[in-house]
Amino acid sequence: xxxxxxxxxxxxxxxxxxxxxxxxxxxxRKDRRPWAQAYVRGLLLEGERKSIEPMAKRLPDGNVQAMQxxxxxxxxxxxxxxxRLAGVLCAEMGxxxxxxxxxxxxxxGKHSVGVARQxxxxxxxxxxxxxxxxxxxxxxxxxxxIDWALYLPEAWAADRARxxxxxxxxxxxxRPKWRLALEMIDHARQWGLGDQRVVxxxxxxxxxxxxxxxxxxxxxxxxxxxxxxxxxxxYPRRRRHPPTVRGRPRTRWDYGGQRPPSVLEVxxxxxxxxxxxxxxxxxxxxxxxxxxxxxxx
Numbered sequence: 484x485x486x487x488x489x490x491x492x493x494x495x496x497x498x499x500x501x502x503x504x505x506x507x508x509x510x511x512r513k514d515r516r517p518w519a520q521a522y523v524r525g526l527l528l529e530g531e532r533k534s535i536e537p538m539a540k541r542l543p544d545g546n547v548q549a550m551q552x553x554x555x556x557x558x559x560x561x562x563x564x565x566x567r568l569a570g571v572l573c574a575e576m577g578x579x580x581x582x583x584x585x586x587x588x589x590x591x592g593k594h595s596v597g598v599a600r601q602x603x604x605x606x607x608x609x610x611x612x613x614x615x616x617x618x619x620x621x622x623x624x625x626x627x628x629i630d631w632a633l634y635l636p637e638a639w640a641a642d643r644a645r646x647x648x649x650x651x652x653x654x655x656x657x658r659p660k661w662r663l664a665l666e667m668i669d670h671a672r673q674w675g676l677g678d679q680r681v682v683x684x685x686x687x688x689x690x691x692x693x694x695x696x697x698x699x700x701x702x703x704x705x706x707x708x709x710x711x712x713x714x715x716x717x718y719p720r721r722r723r724h725p726p727t728v729r730g731r732p733r734t735r736w737d738y739g740g741q742r743p744p745s746v747l748e749v750x751x752x753x754x755x756x757x758x759x760x761x762x763x764x765x766x767x768x769x770x771x772x773x774x775x776x777x778x779x780x
Contacts, residue, residue: 689709
């Protein structure tokens, strides 16, 4: 029937129940599973508002109080859900890439955890928002968020009274976005997910510690860098700095008077024949293409 309600088909409903049984653990008590299933069905139904009350009204078995209790009051750990979800869907999706990214959530006030004036790629500018760092398993056909974490700016982490008032556990301290990303990669590996190539934009790629962390984990990667990033086209002469007793620690290596050229300088020094035009996909205004050269640094 053209106007049949979603999930009226018993086969379709059973497939969803079987899928949720595979990805949802016991959630502490068995009576929570039906409300978990109802909540997921509510998210999948049509309708702009995805808060509890309008979703419950759209569900034939919806119950506002029970669904609110499941989401807001019942204490169940989210990590097992993410682990089982990733284990089931990554196997179905097959090999792909691990994509490190972050997402901004615009906010009007200043009381939400981690909210601050900070750059958001979602907004394309500095704005009042929260930032969440995420790790996705992506193929040519689909993308799955494996893990994600709310970023807590330094100003927040330093204000323990503010954190306590907002419900931030005392054990949570400041961690830069790139460290959160590496921790999520470690989680994925601990969950038994197969290693994938890592891609990230320049917000992560310019951080030397992030790239070093990927190398330590023996993960191949392709990351964006800024045009001013310094690179060595040949191994420089260097010596280790002795450790400092006082003051700010110096960088690990002393390069003397040598200075690494920037990525832009290296690119400009290459002959035209080193560059090749590559088209990677169709965009909204035509094919996306640019010139590329491959150089080991």
